[in-house]
Amino acid sequence: MWRTLCFILQTAYDQHRGGADTSSSSACSRNSARTPAGLRAPVATASQGHCNPVSPPSASHSAPAVACVPLLEELRHGSLAWDQLLKRSPAASPFASWAWHWAWANAAPPDEVSASQAVLLRSADGAIEALLPVAVRSVTLRRRRVTALTWAIGDFGCPDHLDILASPEADLGAVVTALKSLSWDIVVLSNLAPDATNATRLAAALSHCGCAIRREALQSCPYLELPNSWEEYLAALSPTRRQSVRRKERNLFRNHAVVVTDYGPNRLEEGWRRLVRLHERRWGSGGAFSDPRVEQLHRCFAREVARRGQLWLSTLDLDGEPAAAWYGFAHRDTVYFYQSGRDPRWAAESVGFVLMAMMIRRAIERGYRRFDFLRGAERYKMQWTASHRVTVELVAFRPSWRGQWLRGLDLAGRLRAKLLARDSDARAQPTPAPA
Numbered sequence: 001m002w003r004t005l006c007f008i009l010q011t012a013y014d015q016h017r018g019g020a021d022t023s024s025s026s027a028c029s030r031n032s033a034r035t036p037a038g039l040r041a042p043v044a045t046a047s048q049g050h051c052n053p054v055s056p057p058s059a060s061h062s063a064p065a066v067a068c069v070p071l072l073e074e075l076r077h078g079s080l081a082w083d084q085l086l087k088r089s090p091a092a093s094p095f096a097s098w099a100w101h102w103a104w105a106n107a108a109p110p111d112e113v114s115a116s117q118a119v120l121l122r123s124a125d126g127a128i129e130a131l132l133p134v135a136v137r138s139v140t141l142r143r144r145r146v147t148a149l150t151w152a153i154g155d156f157g158c159p160d161h162l163d164i165l166a167s168p169e170a171d172l173g174a175v176v177t178a179l180k181s182l183s184w185d186i187v188v189l190s191n192l193a194p195d196a197t198n199a200t201r202l203a204a205a206l207s208h209c210g211c212a213i214r215r216e217a218l219q220s221c222p223y224l225e226l227p228n229s230w231e232e233y234l235a236a237l238s239p240t241r242r243q244s245v246r247r248k249e250r251n252l253f254r255n256h257a258v259v260v261t262d263y264g265p266n267r268l269e270e271g272w273r274r275l276v277r278l279h280e281r282r283w284g285s286g287g288a289f290s291d292p293r294v295e296q297l298h299r300c301f302a303r304e305v306a307r308r309g310q311l312w313l314s315t316l317d318l319d320g321e322p323a324a325a326w327y328g329f330a331h332r333d334t335v336y337f338y339q340s341g342r343d344p345r346w347a348a349e350s351v352g353f354v355l356m357a358m359m360i361r362r363a364i365e366r367g368y369r370r371f372d373f374l375r376g377a378e379r380y381k382m383q384w385t386a387s388h389r390v391t392v393e394l395v396a397f398r399p400s401w402r403g404q405w406l407r408g409l410d411l412a413g414r415l416r417a418k419l420l421a422r423d424s425d426a427r428a429q430p431t432p433a434p435a
């Protein structure tokens with residue numbers, strides 16, 4: 001059945017494509033921490049060019065104006081427009097900010113940066129109402145090379161809870177006009193916040209233009225809804241867990257001189273070196289900062305959020321020596337935990353556990369309402385919470401013969417996966433004993 005369906009789809013596409021394949025060859029690979037469902041790691045394509053401006057501003061024309069400009073050019077204008085739109089995009093996390101994109105542009109390969117565009121939607125008075133940083137890349141979909149329009153930043157550095165930066169009244173249908181002027185077979189927007197309202201509005205506009213839309217759940221992101229006090233949080237834990245939190249902190253303070261050191265803009269480099277060193281001691285060569293580009297991205301990002309007073313970079317010092325480190329950042333009413341490290345020599349003292357408890361307590365005492373552990377349902381995260389959100393991937397198929405063929409191929413692949421999973425579950429069922 002599977003082979004027959006693929007043959008029919010391939011034959012229909014070959015008969016009706018009527019033109020050259022729009023897939024482009026790869027220019028350079030990106031080291032990605034996660035591959036979206038059905039897709040393999042994206043490859044930047046520098047040969048796609050810029051899209052042309054659509055509906056240029058005019059004193060006599062009140063319609064919104066849309067244009068594509070090089071992303072780096074837009075970033076060099078500064079963060080003001082980005083910051084204003086981020087405030088008006090409640091679902092978007094700091095990973096959608098100017099600071100993250102600027103850090104990415106300083107760490108990514110130059111040809112990927114030069115191939116990236118910023119799609120800008122301006123109101124009649126010239127104010128930016130929507131901003132979409134994108135790139136055209138070659139990806140693999142169901143073993144076929146296809147050309148995809150993706151986030152400019154890709155999955156580099158593991159961004160979560162993304163959304164399009166846009167004002168609530170922005171006409172995202174006008175943005176689709178600019179997007180269609182680029183050469184792509186599919187649109188892939190991954191790592192979306194589950195309540196990404198602006199991406200949902202863009203999907204509706206793409207659907208209105210004939211695109212087939214597919215949504216899929218991706219990564220689990222545990223989080224804590226923070227209560228009004230630390231004691232209220234402890235009271236919500238099981239008796240065993242509550243005693244463990246108190247006992248480990250009490251023992252540490254009894255046996256050592258304990259100090260939590262915070263690193264702001266003036267001590268950022270010192271704190272960053274200690275974070276990386278402790279992370280490497282814990283995870284060795286397989287740590288999050290083993291790729292120099294990832295470390296460069298986060299070092300640049302940390303510098304900007306430190307300047308804004310949003311950086312949470314701390315070490316837990318025992319007897320004057322850093323034993324554990326914690327790295328995260330704050331945004332709106334949320335503290336985001338990104339990475340940590342600890343010296344294995346202090347493992348018996350549960351230094352990482354105690355430092356995490358201190359950071360949660362600090363977030364509560366400073367009035368934050370949510371503590372987000374970001375992607376990955378690792379056991380150490382789930383010890384602190386049972387709540388989680390799931391990021392989403394949005395895929396849109398262009399309303400062309402090639403797009404329809406890819407849509408059919410994708411549907412067939414998903415159907416095959418479901419059938420295989422069902423067969424696997426059936427084989428796993430125990431065989432009833434004979435009567």
